[in-house]
Amino acid sequence: MVRVKSRYLLCEINVSDQSKLLLLDDRAINGAVKDAVAFTHGDYGAAQCGLGFSVKYVNAHTGIMFLRCPKSSYRLIWSALPFITSIEKRGEKIPCFLNCLHVGGTIRTCQKFLVRYNTQQLHRMLPKCKTKEEKAQIRRAILCSSSYMLKGREERKKEKDD
């Protein structure tokens, strides 16, 4: 028994009303996912997933979240995610749907994927820009993220040489 392995699901939440997105927090999402797993997989599923499941990170501005699942039951949780139609927050129901973008073994791999995914999204947003200022902003953001990725590659090369 060397190491306890878990799976991290990188999910994106899509909401029709952008202002309601800022109300998200980890407890509401935790409750919503547990209810969905109990609905889809019954008592058996709720018990299997309930032990190691937690919401590690929620970004209310972009709608990105990291869900930590035990390695033995990550597929149960993954299959229950499409059944989430709304998240309840203090009596208010926010209709939404969840998209799973990436499954990783550690938070670091998920973060690396997220940086690459964000640069792809920025590239896609560039032709849709209407004003020059917006274009300049996006170009600066792409430059920032590419230099972050290059820095990571240089650090790894240095470690190899040492």
Added chain:
Amino acid sequence: MQPAIFERVVVKNSPVYQYMKVSLVLEHVQTKLTAVELKHLITTGLKSLYGEVGAAFPFDLLTFEEDTLTAVLRVYSRGLVRLWSSLTLLGFFQQQRCAFRVLQVSPYLLSLTGNSRDLTLD
């Protein structure tokens, strides 16, 4: 003492279906059930234990005797454990207590016809 050997068991030509002979025991013995009600009861048991995914797993009610409340169920081999466990944990039918007694389980339907427990020797 011999060292532990790692063994892998591979089953070839495993049977597709598993047949179960079950009988339902109710608190009030006089209640009568139809075949449709029995299937609905088993489906609710599956749904409570295994959720929507579990309740969607296909199983068939092949025969049903109303006097003894005995039925023969057929299920794919992958779903036998789920069906059997949900029958075990099913406790209530319309506010009265009930229990499923599993009499025989076999991959071959023919073996359900003979039962050595009911055999009477002269």
